[in-house]
Structure formats: structure tokens, C-alpha cells
Amino acid sequence: MSVQERKQRERAERERLIVTTARELAEQQGWDAVTTRRLAERIEYSQPVLYSHFRGKREIIGAVALEGAAEMATAVRAATSAADGPRARVAALARAYLDFAARNPAVYDALFQLDGGLAYAQEDTPEPLKDAFAALLECLAEVAGDGVHPGLFTETFWASLHGLATLTRAGRLPPEDAAQRVELLVDRLAVV
Amino acid sequence: MSVQERKQRERAERERLIVTTARELAEQQGWDAVTTRRLAERIEYSQPVLYSHFRGKREIIGAVALEGAAEMATAVRAATSAADGPRARVAALARAYLDFAARNPAVYDALFQLDGGLAYAQEDTPEPLKDAFAALLECLAEVAGDGVHPGLFTETFWASLHGLATLTRAGRLPPEDAAQRVELLVDRLAVV
DNA sequence: ATTCGATCCTAGCACCGCTAGACAATCAAG
DNA sequence: CTTGATTGTCTAGCGGTGCTAGGATCGAAT
Numbered sequence: 001m002s003v004q005e006r007k008q009r010e011r012a013e014r015e016r017l018i019v020t021t022a023r024e025l026a027e028q029q030g031w032d033a034v035t036t037r038r039l040a041e042r043i044e045y046s047q048p049v050l051y052s053h054f055r056g057k058r059e060i061i062g063a064v065a066l067e068g069a070a071e072m073a074t075a076v077r078a079a080t081s082a083a084d085g086p087r088a089r090v091a092a093l094a095r096a097y098l099d100f101a102a103r104n105p106a107v108y109d110a111l112f113q114l115d116g117g118l119a120y121a122q123e124d125t126p127e128p129l130k131d132a133f134a135a136l137l138e139c140l141a142e143v144a145g146d147g148v149h150p151g152l153f154t155e156t157f158w159a160s161l162h163g164l165a166t167l168t169r170a171g172r173l174p175p176e177d178a179a180q181r182v183e184l185l186v187d188r189l190a191v192v
Numbered sequence: 193m194s195v196q197e198r199k200q201r202e203r204a205e206r207e208r209l210i211v212t213t214a215r216e217l218a219e220q221q222g223w224d225a226v227t228t229r230r231l232a233e234r235i236e237y238s239q240p241v242l243y244s245h246f247r248g249k250r251e252i253i254g255a256v257a258l259e260g261a262a263e264m265a266t267a268v269r270a271a272t273s274a275a276d277g278p279r280a281r282v283a284a285l286a287r288a289y290l291d292f293a294a295r296n297p298a299v300y301d302a303l304f305q306l307d308g309g310l311a312y313a314q315e316d317t318p319e320p321l322k323d324a325f326a327a328l329l330e331c332l333a334e335v336a337g338d339g340v341h342p343g344l345f346t347e348t349f350w351a352s353l354h355g356l357a358t359l360t361r362a363g364r365l366p367p368e369d370a371a372q373r374v375e376l377l378v379d380r381l382a383v384v
Numbered sequence: 385a386t387t388c389g390a391t392c393c394t395a396g397c398a399c400c401g402c403t404a405g406a407c408a409a410t411c412a413a414g
Numbered sequence: 415c416t417t418g419a420t421t422g423t424c425t426a427g428c429g430g431t432g433c434t435a436g437g438a439t440c441g442a443a444t
Contacts, residue, residue, distance in 0.1 A: 007390095036432060046393050048434075057432065112364060113305075120364045148376065155365055156356070156373045163355030164348070172304060172312045173347055181348045184340065189380050228401060238424050240403075249401065 015053045017043050019063045026064070026106035031114065034060075055117075062116030068107035069128040072100050073135040080139040087192045093139050094161060094182050101165035108169075112162060133158075145191035153189075160185055207245045209235050211255045218256070218298035223306060226252075247309075254308030260299035261320040264292050265327040272331045279384045285331050286353060286374050293357035300361075304354060325350075337383035345381075352377055 021042050025034045036057060040047040054060050079096035083089045101108040110116055119125050137154045144153035164181055167173045173181075213234050217226045228249060232239040246252050271288035275281045293300040302308055311317050329346045336345035356373060359365045365373075 035430085037430090047432090048394095049392070051433070052391085112359070112362070120362075121366050149372075152369055152372055153376065155369070156352075156376050159355035159359050159365065159373070160348075160352035160377070161355065162359055163351035163353065166358065167304070167351050167354055170304070170312075173351065174313050177344055177347075180341075180344055181351070184345065184348050185352070189377075227399080229399085239401090240425095241423070243402070244422085 011053075014043070014045075014049075018050060018053055018060065019067060022060050023064045023067070023107060026110070027104065031061070031106060031109060058115060058117040061110045061114050062118050064107060065110040065114075065116045065118060066126055066128045068104060068111050069126075069132040071104075071107070072097070072111070073128070073132040075100050076132075076135045076139070080135075085192075086143050087186070087190065089139050090143055090190045090192075091183070091186050093136065094186055097136075097161050098165055098168075098178070098182065101169070105169060108165065113166070140190075143190035143192055157185075157189055160189065203245075206235070206237075206241075210242060210245055210252065211259060214252050215256045215259070215299060215302075218302070219296065223253070223298060223301060250307055250309040253302045253306050254310050256299060257302040257306075257308040257310060258318055258320045260296060260303050261318075261324040263296075263299075264289070264303070265320070265324040267292050268324075268327045268331070272327075277384075278335050279378070279382065281331050282335055282382045282384075283375070283378050285328065286378055289328075289353050290357055290360075290370070290374065294361065297361055300357065305358070332382075335382035335384055349377075349381055352381065 018039070022034055022039055025039065025042065034057075036047050036050055039060075040050055043049075050060070054063070076093055076096050079092040080089045083092040118129065120129060133154070136158055137150060140154045140157055141150035144150045164173070164178070164185070168175055168178055210231065214226055214231055217231065217234065226249075228239050228242055231252075232242055235241075242252070246255065268285055268288050271284040272281045275284040310321065312321060325346070328350055329342060332346045332349055333342035336342045356365070356370070356377070360367055360370055
């Protein structure tokens with residue numbers, strides 16, 4: 001029994017190694033640089049080993065996305081719980097979200113830009129994704145305003161943040177006025 | 193002289209053919225399916241011909257993006273000019289924008305998701321891109337609100353629309369309530 | 385000690401973006 | 415009309431990609 005357990009443990013460790021290595025490589029050099037060959041070389045195994053853990057590159061991206069979703073949820077909750085009052089909480093949420101996107105561009109891409117083969121906004125959506133959305137909802141529900149469905153409001157607010165995050169990072173928006181745009185968004189969208 | 197002119201004309205026609213074919217192929221089967229081989233086959237020339245018109249695939253994407261920017265500007269202006277009152281104009285703009293993104297997903301990707309080698313939000317930004325932004329600005333400036341820079345407001349509003357467009361199309365947002373989200377966005381962001 | 389199954393790697397497939405160099409068509413000069 | 419240079423296009427190939435078939439190796443159980 002113990003032998004099998006050890007093997008299982010080692011296998012799980014190697015899977016973790018694959019995911020964290022893929023994430024590192026993606027953050028360092030972009031997802032384009034995350035090829036199965038380079039990834040295999042970094043973990044010091046041959047390519048086919050990757051395919052004994054994941055169906056393909058997509059699933060590896062998906063694994064990084066799930067890891068990122070959990071972290072993002074934590075970051076958002078930490079920021080909102082440290083703020084006083086609805087207005088300050090929403091502002092803290094927005095900053096935390098954009099900060100996460102800016103600090104972990106590759107993870108953010110895996111989550112919302114690339115195809116990681118994950119289901120979104122459905123019953124079979126993985127728990128970390130649901131929870132990340134819940135983290136937003138918890139804070140944003142209180143500023144949705146009368147007669148506005150909290151879920152719908154959260155989706156809309158989230159989409160606005162997502163737009164800011166992606167357009168800024170892709171060089172479509174000048175980065176200088178980022179803070180002002182966030183402030184404008186919070187001021188107008190949140191009902192306090 | 194006439195011979196050279198004819199050649200120049202034919203060459204320009206072929207360049208148009210490349211761009212429209214790339215666009216067609218991308219809309220039909222996605223940008224992943226737009227390979228230089230397939231594109232060359234469709235225009236009935238060999239691969240190297242593509243490289244006598246464009247530096248590489250990136251520039252072809254960029255050409256599609258510029259074409260799309262011009263069309264989007266036209267669509268937005270048509271929609272806004274047909275509406276009465278600031279509130280209705282902004283709503284029409286939002287609908288026209290999202291409609292364009294939904295109807296021309298590949299073009300939208302070329303514009304705002306993919307790397308077409310174009311400069312954004314700078315002095316050397318190509319004219320069609322500047323003009324597309326100007327089309328948004330013309331309408332949105334009148335609802336920016338007191339003390340809010342029109343450019344900054346336009347950027348923020350645009351980012352929100354962009355977030356809705358991308359998240360909806362990527363399956364990150366349920367498509368049913370799209371109209372309600374747009375309405376919410378217009379109601380809250382636009383000062384009428 | 386020997387089987388046998390799990391584990392891993394080598395080698396290779398079809399495809400990608402891109403380019404060098406051969407070849408044919410066209411034009412200007414003698 | 416015949417050259418020679420120039421232009422245009424194609425074939426073939428490079429190094430890379432994601433992914434997989436099949437053989438080698440190694441450890442556990444008999």
C-alpha cells in the first residue's frame with residue numbers, strides 16, 4: 001500500500017511542478033514561449049509525460065487558470081474586508097482586481113483570454129471560478145442599487161474592469177490615467 | 193507608362209484580395225485557421241506572394257483591423273446620428289458597438305485582441321483607428337458630465353463595452369441578459 | 385529468479401511561419 | 415530580332431509547433 005501511496009504522491013507533486021513551471025514560464029516570457037518541449041525540458045522529463053497528466057496544452061492553461069482564480073478570490077476578499085464603507089470597499093475591489101491582472105498577466109490571460117477548456121457561467125463551472133465570481137458578488141451586491149439584480153450588476157461591473165485590464169495591458173489605453181478611469185467607474189456604477 | 197499602371201493596379205487588387213480572403217477565412221473558421229498556406233491556396237498564389245505584400249501574418253491581421261476600424265466608425269456614426277437626444281444616442285452607440293463585435297468577431301479580434309503590429313493611442317496611430325475612437329468621442333463627450341475629461345470618459349466607456357463584448361463572446365457571460373447589462377451601463381455611466 | 389505491468393523516452397507525424405534560390409516571363413538596349 | 419538584365423513567381427526546405435505510436439526499462443509480485 002505504502003508504495004502505491006508514495007507513487008501517487010510523487011505523481012501529484014509532478015503535476016504541481018508542471019503547472020507552476022508553466023505559470024512561471026508564461027509570466028517570464030509569455031504564453032507563446034510555453035511550448036510542450038520547453039516545458040518538458042524545464043521539468044526535466046520528456047514531452048509525453050505532460051500528456052500523462054493533461055490532455056494537452058489547453059488543459060495545462062486551464063490548470064493555471066484555476067490556480068489563478070483561487071488567488072484572485074483571496075486577493076479581492078482581503079482588499080474588501082480591509083476597507084470601511086461600501087464606497088471604499090468597491091474602490092478597493094476594483095484596485096485589487098486590476099492590480100492582480102497587472103501583476104499576473106499570464107495568469108489573467110489563462111483565466112479570461114485564452115482557451116483553457118473550462119466552462120464558465122454554467123452548472124459545471126469549476127468551483128474556483130464560481131468562488132472568484134462570488135468574491136466579487138459579495139462586495140458588489142450592496143451597491144447594485146434598487147431593482148437591479150446583484151448578479152447582473154456584478155457581471156457588468158466585472159466586464160468594465162476586464163475591459164480596463166485588457167485594453168491597458170494590450171497598449172490600447174495610455175497607462176497614465178488608469179487610476180482616474182477606475183475612480184470614474186466606481187463613482188458612476190456603484191450606488192452608495 | 194500604362195503598362196506599369198496596370199501592374200500597379202493589379203498588384204493593389206491582389207493585396208485587397210489577400211485582406212478580404214483572410215478576413216473571410218477568419219470569420220468562417222477563426223484566426224487559427226488562417227495559415228499562410230491556406231490563405232495562399234485560397235487566393236491561388238504561392239505562399240511567398242503573401243510576403244511580397246506584407247511583412248508577415250501580423251501585418252495581414254493589421255490590415256484587416258484597419259479595414260474593420262473604418263467600418264466600425266461608420267456603423268457607430270450611422271447609429272448615433274439616427275437617434276434623438278443624448279441618452280438615446282449613447283444607447284444606440286453601445287448597441288451598435290456590441291452589434292459590430294458580435295457580427296464580426298474575427299475583425300473585432302484583429303482590432304483589439306490580436307497583435308496586428310499597430311500602434312494604439314499614440315501619435316503614429318493609423319488614421320482609421322484614431323477616427324474610430326473619434327466616432328465614440330463625438331457622441332460620448334456630451335454625456336461625460338461636469339469636470340470629467342471627455343477623452344477619459346470615452347476611454348472608460350469604451351473599455352466597459354469592450355469587456356462586455358469579449359466576455360460575452362468568450363462564453364464568460366451568459367448571453368441572455370446582454371441587453372440588460374448594456375442598459376445598466378448606459379444608465380449609470382452617461383450623465384444626461 | 386522470473387514474469388508482467390506500469391512508466392518513460394526516442395523518434396516521428398503533420399502542420400506552422402517564413403525564406404533562399406531556381407526558374408520563367410518581361411522589358412530595354414544594341 | 416536578339417540579347418541581357420530585371421521582375422515576378424514558384425518549388426523546396428528550415429526550424430519550430432502540438433501531439434502520439436511503439437519500444438525500452440525498471441520495479442513489484444509471484
